[in-house]
Amino acid sequence: MTGILRDLWRYHAEFRIGAALIAVALLLSVLASFSPYPPQQVYVVPPDVPPSLTYWFGTTSRGQDVFWQLTFAMRNTLLFGCTVALISRLLALTIGLFSGYKGGWIDRSLMAVNDTFIVIPLLPILVLFFFVMRDRMSWLLLALIMASLGWAYDARLIRAVAMSLKAREFTQSSLFSGMSTREILVQEHLPYVMPIVFSTTLNNMVWSIGLEVTLAVLGFTDINTPTIGGMIYWANQHTAMVAGIWWWIAFPTIAVIMTFIGLFLLAVSMNDYIDPRSRLRSFGGAS
């Protein structure tokens, strides 16, 4: 693994830039643990101070240091995005691979569930959930709900690949080597769907973080846990945009964009490495 990373770092400019951007994002998140201010406390610094040497990213109208708020926000938002992505990827993988490999009535019933999840409109469901859960609606719960709503389409993509893999001869070889279904799915088929998993992870994170921001702006999230959406919520509450407190909005936005460009570049370069097509092509040579 380290060898792969080293190779990527050495020979892939995209990987270098992506890794650097993600490193910044991660660094910000890690710095949250060193914040001199608890994340939820207000009026700990003078409000509305523009970026300066004392307050690098300025301060908010709530008397919070934008930099330190951003560290918490990045940590929580990344954690949120990753949790959603991880859980929904696991669901999509399990259901997609299993459904595609097994076929028959298992496939049909799983896909009926899948189709239902595809057509259920998200926003009303999430908003209603917010009301059902009330103040127990933590970001973790939100992440779980979004994960359980965000796997369906990708599971279909994975299923399609799994169906074609099922027809490959090596699947039969594995079967006749005595492998169990689980072993075949995990050890034989998984590597082939990893590119899909990779590229959909990115989309899924853009989606989940975007939705979190949307919900936050509408006030349907736990506003006490600082997230990127939460920062924008509070900035919005204080009409930061027209009040000229641009730094309250600009830095979180830049952080989000930076993170996603970073993730995108990483995904592209990793995909190049992980994609069986390009891997096999490089093995190939003359035909």
Place this chain on the structure above:
Amino acid sequence: MSGYFAYVVRRLAQFVLVVFIGINIAYVITHATPIDPVEQSISVVTSFGNTAPDAIEKMRTSLRELYGLGGSPVEQYLAFWKRILRADFGPSMSAFPTPVSTLIGRALPWTAGLLAVSTIVAWGLGSLLGGLAGYYQESRGLKLIGVIAIGVHPIPYYILALVLLIVFGFLWPVLPITGGAAMNLPQAPTFDFIVSVMQHAVLPALSLILIGVGSWFLGMRALVSHVVTEDYVVYAELAGVRPWRVLSSYVMRNALPPQLTGLAMSLGGIFNGAVITEKVFGYPGVGSLLVDAVYAGDYGLVLGVTTVSILGVSTGVLVIDLLYPLLDPRVKVT
């Protein structure tokens, strides 16, 4: 053809099943909300004047009766389905006695119009640029467009919309920033009204397109970069088929079906509304109707909007599934 007919029948059955399950999920969740429509109504009414406490209990009883909240949960559920099957969503509680369908019918054309246009434009633009970027992988200009598309894509939509609004509504005030059309214009198919609607749609549509283009761009680029390695593309290039022809009829045409599936689903999704767009640009539509309805505990309206949107997406998926054999002649209906 009879095989296709059977496929249609099977697909329709699946459609009905999916819609049925979807509406039931929505029903259960809607009815699980702790918001009491009667209490919300009373709160609205009484906050505008001095109402004696003893009168409120009376009001509660009569409202409960008026809103049809009596009966056991099973009876309510059955009544709900009876109504739905007659395509009747009942009266809205927060706008009693106006029927839910009237409220939705009023908001839907705005949302659907704006979203349909911006979705199609974003799709077309994203697919075209993505296709070019996938085909001319070395082009610097297209690479730059790619970076921009990827960079704009994750900007929180609210921020992007607000920035557009400040730029075109304040710093350089050339575009209207609120509403679906100018005030005081009757909603009639007059020239003035149509021009005004278009003017008012520019900023919301622009914001939606800017945000939307990125994912179509990425999707199409990925698809095309796979298609260009296919033998038929290589062969056509080798045979000296004109480049634009290769790009359009060979590369793009083959990458199109999955993109069209996405488009169909997005178009089905336009009935979801765009809450933030509606909020920021004051654009009329279903999204804010829905949020208001949730606040008011107006189950009837929430379920109405949700049902329309479930139907929208399922229909989008259904239509594309039924059309897929035409888009991709290889697809066998099995």
Place this chain on the structure above:
Amino acid sequence: MRCIRALLLVASALMQSFPLATSGHAQGALQNIPRKELLILENPEGTVKNAGWFNIWAINAGSQSNGLQQVALDTLWYIDPESGLDGVWDNSLASDKPQYNANFTEMTAKLRKGIFWSDGVEFTADDVVATVTTQIKHPGMRFSAVLASNVASVEATDPYTVVFKLKKPNSRFHANFTVRWGAVWILPKHVFEKVDDPVRFDFNKPVSLGAYVLNSYDPDGKWYIWQLRDDWQRTTLARYGKPGPKYLAYIDPGPPDKRVIAQLNHELDVIHDIAPEGMFALAKQSKVTRAWFKGFPYGHPDPTLPAVIFNTQNELFRNPDVRWALALLIDIKAVSMAAYRGAATISAIGVPPTGAHPATYHQPMEEWLKGFELDTGKRKIKPYDPTIGKQIAEMLRPSMGEQIPSDPAEIARAFGMGWWKVDPQAAQELLEKAGFTKRGGAWTTPDGKPFTVRVMVEGDLRPVMTRAGTMIVQLWKQAGIDARIDVAQGTLPTRRAAGDFDTFIGWSVETWGGHPDLSYFLDSWHSQFVAEPGKSQPLRNWQRWSSPALDKIIESIRMVGFDDPKSTELGKDYIKLAVKEMPTIPLMAYNVFTAMDQTYWTGYPTSENPYTNPVPNWGNSRYMLVKLKPAG
């Protein structure tokens, strides 16, 4: 530099060629309506779901703030939250004050002559009678319950006299026909008598009794335009002269940022309310924007009193010592800063510091407050600090400078007078007295559980209170209480009624503002209305507080007349009781940042000329219209 010039050139070229900009009226302007004859006001309800519904007598079906009740409907009396055009009391459709019999079981209202509906039918006592009887007949109508529980019979003894016979003595029955915000609006008998089911009748297009009629409206609920009646002189408003604006537009201007932009673009004359920062931004960027106060703190103090409202049926908050301890942990200066950036008008007592109240209650009670003693169990303390209003002013002076008044009376009017000193020591003693213990910096309740207090706020819908709640949580946390914010956006009305909260930030005190009578809210605080735990509590006693002493005060008030000075004295008794018992912790007035653009219109109500409340969705806002003059 050349680069910038080139950019500008390109930009201007674009501007020329931009087809959408050429029509010139891209923004705001209305067709056929000259801007200088039009006043544009914010409808704070936002988008009206059911725009074509004008039957305000049906529950909740249409808009409440679209101009209908503000300029097109009328009722018997108005009480102004400020000083009024001609005193606080205004006889509108009535020609005189209400007359009660000795035991308050009958009320007679004399009506004005020569008032006409906009369709030319004369307004008579029959309309008033129809208003009452129609609603009593249909329980689904808005004022049905109120009228049904009070009115035994109503009759028009002559076309201009209505006599109400009441089911039980009620010295405040006229309040139902008296507008502060709203009241029982008079419906047109000649329209409603032709309607089969008044609950399902949309009253579109509305027949108007006020000075304006509906010109047009947006079926999508974004705007309503009203037009001055040609026969405006046949309406009650004519007594004060011709209203200035020929047209009124009530619009949905969108989120706060956009309201600011719209006013800076002079497309929104009156902003209903905006976040303090938005107000500051407007004040900074626009020379023509005016608020209630010329400078800081700008906002108009509403006659409502945001407070920390305890659920006194909750075991933890049953004990006044606990409530007092929590009050003594609040630093009102920090709360004022957090909620309003200092632009709050604080109040230590259970009456909002606005309208007539400072003179009636706050100033006279100052001495009593200074002398008020609290027994912490170990010692007696005097918790009141009369200088806190001044301290807030001084705290703001370095950054705000000139804007902060220096005259003590001005300061008291703008920032309030005194409040409770922060006294963690006394709070600790009080909590210990109540059986709480502090272990390792964290408080535990008498039965050994962590002392958890959830503070319910309404989130986005009341941002200022959400901020106040956040600050209070922070202050309590610092004192070792496990305080948590509980955002109940949307669910607050339901939970408030059900008593499903520990504490919340909101108001259970709401007054006439211009009139010292407290029965507006106080009558509903009688223990007869307190619901059992778990049952719905009718407004306004959200704290579900019952006290025999209070019941006695309320019963006494019921037996004295509305304008009787005894009622004020009884009000003071209530205040003293509330200070001792602390059922809610009063914080400040609900300051509304109404921003008024003077580009097209001048003569708005302000603190210098407080003839009415500027908040544009109040029924009283119609008095503003006769004072408005075209600018320049």
Place this chain on the structure above:
Amino acid sequence: MTQAETMPGELPDDAQPILSVRDLQAHFRTDRFGVKRDVKAVDGVSFAVRRGEIYGLAGESSSGKTTLVRTIAGAVKPPLDVVGGRVDFAFLPGYGGLRRAPAAEVARIRWRHLSYIMQGSMNVLNPVRRLRSAFVDFAYPHIGESRKQFEQDVVAHLARLKLDPSVLAAYPHELSGGMRQRATIALATICRPDVILADEPTTALDVVVQKEVLAMISGIRREIGSSVVLVSHDLGVHAQVTDRLGIMYAGRLIEEAATVEIFRNPLHPYTRHLISSLPRIGDDVPRKGLEGAPPNLADPPPGCRFHPRCPLAMEICRHKVPATLETAPGHRIACFAVNRSEAA
């Protein structure tokens, strides 16, 4: 290359060859994460094709025959790179290959003079368009007449190849493998090109169909007079239709002669083995397989690339590359064991 090597296409009875390939070298070059690979897929191949003949190229997988024909066809895209040598067509003199010719020239000769039948008839046709459009896209620009006339030409051409015109309205997947391959051949011959490069045109076809397709190729040569370069790993195919046959091994041409000569008198040990190991119906003689595996072309053995598997290998074979020499008229071989004189 030694100077003693005979250049192809200088046979006395032959006019100017339509296609001559000289010392062509085409490598796959990849650089992935710093791992450089240089696969010498075609390593110094020379041969010539006369007008109207069917020239066969035989060899196993990875012997470079497909790369060779792709290079001739000008389908050179990274990672494939032409390292040296030239390809000359009679109708495109002076450039030494499509790669070096100006785009306009290439566009002129493609399909008009040179057409190519790519390997894998399953995938060479656009799956979402009807065959008619393939004819229009590929050939119409070269023919320059009215669409109606063109349509008639196509129908006539199909008729000549015994294909029903209804295939024009079909999608590729609607045709059987044999039909699809015939349609592809029709597509490649519609402009009556001088040279047709056909890469494994019968692979994956059933034996009966295969025979028909081969007959069709012979027929085209007869009727149109095109030269055909036919690549196949199946010696049976070559036996059936080719006039001359070149045998490739590990990127090199090791033997070339008239097809009949190769089958009657194979000289190179590899060719000899190939011919002798073919099972025949009615022949029960046990056959022996060849030991070892084809070399890895990224790191080929020095000297003669066949030497690790060669029963006749000598010391010289291990370090010296044998030249391709004409041992008998029209019979060229690269082997020290055969060309004893060279080894000496």
Place this chain on the structure above:
Amino acid sequence: MSDLLLDVCQVSKTFTRGGLLSGQRIAAVKDVSLQLDAARPEIFAIVGESGSGKTTLSRMILNIEIPTSGKLLFDGVDLATLRTGADRLAFMHKVQPIFQNPFDSFNPLKRLDRYLFMTHRRFIASDGRITPEMAVDEALHKVGLSLKEVSHRYPHELSGGQLQRVAIARALLANPKLIVADEPVSMIDASLRISIVNLFKTLRDDLGISIIYVTHDLATAYYVSDRIMIMQKGSVVESGDARTVLNAPQHPYSRQLREAALLPDVAAGL
């Protein structure tokens, strides 16, 4: 009857295309029977063109497809009665497949030896006397390879012939009684093809394994098989002793096939 290794009893397989109401039914295999004797190992060739049903038949023998009608008995056990995973494992222990495309018989992303060790672990109870390495090496030696050549190698590092040998070695590790080989040499280079075919003979003669050899190539079928069965469109048109059938085909279709086969001798006749 119990001494039959394999008893294919009038099996048919129909695939349905289309749907509920009017599916198009395609009969891939029609009423085919064949028997292999347990006592006398043999190579049994099934010959036919694409679409003849030979692959479907072989898949049914491997229990990958379930016949629409008819019965398959292996060692007296009806394949339809295999329900549990253990049953299936026991079946695979006796019947093993070889596939057409050696480059796809093993996951291109995985090392080859894992399949060998996996097969050994799953089918052969380790008796401790020989290590898995020894067992795998032994199996590889039977096909002319050694563990040294295979261990830690990826499929792309070996030639098609070598891969097919590894595939055979893998099958041998289960100690099967029957190997079903579907077009095992059609994608193998001519120079290597004959040695694979020769290997089948060795397996039959030395290890007593029966082999079902599915092919379209009459020449190798003639060369290697004992009995032959020619299929066309799902039905058997001719079967019997390989030499008899191929030297003098009776059925017109068999004759057509025989004539279409491209034999190098034809060239000599040009």
